[in-house]
Amino acid sequence: MKKRFLATTMLTMAVVLFTVAQNVMNVNTKKLGAPIQSTMYGIFFEDINYAADGGLYAELVKNRSFEFPQALMGWQAFGCVEVMDDGPFERCPHYVVLSDPGHNDRRSGLVNEGFFGIGVEKGKQYRFSVWAKAPKGKGAIRVQLIDESSMGERQEFAEQTVEISSAKWQKYTATLKSPLTMKKAKLRIFLKGTSTVALEHISLFPADTYKNRENGLRRDLAQALEDLHPGIFRFPGGCIVEGTDLETRYQWKNSIGQVENRPINQNRWEHTFDFRYFPDYYQSYGLGFFEFFQLSEDIGAEPLPVISCGLSCQFQNPDPTKPGVHVAVDDLESYIQDALDLVEFANGDVTTKWGKVRADMGHPAPFNLKYLGVGNEQWDYDEAHGGFGPVFTERLKKFSDALRAKYPKLKLIGTTGPNSEGWDFDLLQPRMKELKVDLYDEHYYRNEEWFLTHGLRYDTYDRKGPKVFAGEYACHGKGKKWNHYEAAILEAAHMTGFERNADIVHMTTPAPLFAHVDGWQWRPDQIWYDQTQMFKTVSYYVQQLYATNKGTNVLSLTMKGEGKKAKAAPVANQPGQNGLFASAAYDANANEVIVKVANTSKQPQPIQLNFSDVKGDRTAKTLTLSHNGMDDENSIQKPEFITPKQGTAQVTADKKQAVLKDELPAMSFRIYRFKK
Secondary structure, eight states: OHHHHHHHHHHHHHHHHHHTOOEEEEEEOSSOOSBOOTTSBOEEOOSOSSOTBTTTBOOOOTTTTSOSSSTTTTEEEESEEEEESOOSOTTSOOEEEEEOOSSTTOOOEEEEOBTTBEEEOTTOEEEEEEEEEOTTSOEEEEEEEEOTTOOSSOSEEEEEEEEEOOSSOEEEEEEEEOSSOEEEEEEEEEEESSSOEEEEEEEEEESSBGGGOTTOBBHHHHHHHHTTOOSEEEESOSHHHHOSSGGGSOOGGGGSSOGGGOOOEEOTTSSSOTTSOOTTOEEOOSSOHHHHHHHHHHHTOEEEEEEOOSOOOTTTOOOTTSTTTSOOGGGOHHHHHHHHHHHHHHHOOTTSHHHHHHHHTTOOSOOOOOEEEEOSSOOOOOGGGTOOOOTTHHHHHHHHHHHHHHOTTOEEEEEOOSOSSSHHHHHHHHHHHHTTOSEEEEEEEEOHHHHHHOTTTTTTSOTTSOEEEEEEEEEOBTTBOSOOHHHHHHHHHHHHHHHHTTTTEEEEOOSOOEEETTTOOSOOOSEEEOSSOEEEOHHHHHHHHHHTTOOSEEEEEEEEOSSTTOOEEOOBSOTTSTTEEEEEEEETTTTEEEEEEEEOSSSOEEEEEEEETOOSOEEEEEEEEEOSOTTOOOOSSSTTSSOOEEEEEEEEEOSSEEEEEEEEOSSEEEEEEEEO
16 A cells, blocks of 8 residues: 555656656757758867877887887897898888897897787787898798797797798788787797898788778777768877977878888877876878878768968967977968878879879779868967967968969868967957858867856857867866766767757867877877777767767757746756756758757756647657766776667657657756657
């Protein structure tokens, strides 16, 4: 009897709860709003946190061509080993010579440590390759995968002998199959016999790369990008585009052509943080612009390369008048020509100079480049902040004039600097309109309070100016800058503003994308990995939920405020909205209505969604992110600790409208989707 009374009481309370629900939202399904661009949700790649070498780029050998300033960095040499600089590749001339150590019980050779160790998996094959010659026409090396700290009888667990059969440089290959899984193996090479051999470009790749390409990408990481279903792919950075100085800026022409002849570049992130310092952080350019374009094509995203505008990093070089730090405006010709050549490389016919280079690399068809970013986080100066004037925009104009003259259909992207507001943003935003860029790139890494109070950021933007590209953003928790659950929910809430304002916001990409658990310098990040495993953060799942439930058109979603005279307003944590953020869309391809609601309050919130022009009862599919620990996150040990969960909700209809009633857990994000 008591149980029946308790059940009846709970049911009555639930009915009362939905009856008095204050969070009533109205979705107008009769009138379609602005189109949602295919580029709305995308990814941004920058080589930070060992994102390229040691990460997405599947090469397992560090400093494979001995081109680091310290030629044997990453290597342990023993016996008779000499570094030479007259090798077969003009831009990578260094190689090593292994010679007879002079005694049967002595050894000459090398050990490579990889990127925080060489990761191998049981039963998988690894492709070793080397350019080599034997001055006497014949020589040999033993190639091993080793566990240096093994308590077993032998350190090596896989070995092959490579016979060197010519006094001229040739490429040799061998396959090593691992009988075990190990994260921190090493590659060891012994000189076999007494005949001297020379070795250049020593490489080890998993045979199983993304799309099975020889100079390929790590399969699990590339697949995670594909699974995001991105509409835009911005590359190669970020601050590395600018460089600490002009010499170390990213130069796309150095990143194409034969991989053995691509010169290394000092990574701008090598020395940026002395509290997260990695002195061996260089770019091999094995993952270059050809591979970036190819990856864009593979994952179905529009490529968006970013190029240097002749300004080195302004954070690191604040005085633009200092000689040699930045390119003078009158000396930009070579930089502008690089931009023009890049478009030709991407889109040019095979009869053009750079189109032929692309074709010779294995892609005769154009990459169909539509967008180009000029500069990264550059800015101008006003009188109160140095008085240096339009340092960035005067350079941008020269690029714009030249690019539009030759490629009038190309869409150019400028920037509003590194901040979401303030004097520099206020100075640059109107100048982007004056220069008639197609989009401008906004960056903001802000704390919880900012995300909670800026839900209406784009509702008041000028609709007649350039479109918006939110090119870098993330919620950085105050005092807890990591991938915790709360930050991901606030990002999900903020993204409802992107969707609601799809007429002005055309592209968005969070940042950074990748991070190695042993080599990170910046967090939060979307995808983390070690030598053999990876995991997706809750922020990654937020991006995936939006991209795979994007819709084709915005639908009006409003909530009436408190009081008789209150007007219907967007749902963006305004007074009386109880921490709710929401947006709605229509998917013309599936004839479905999609509603996204984030509850950023610390209490569950009952909601009622009213849909006009929807007749008949139906079941809505739901996807929900909900978790109690605000500081919790996924990890290598628990990769699926927090993931979206599927469910359903009922939509009931009368003659006037359809209604969906639900209760959102505290600090949660939910998507509703049903046939119209």
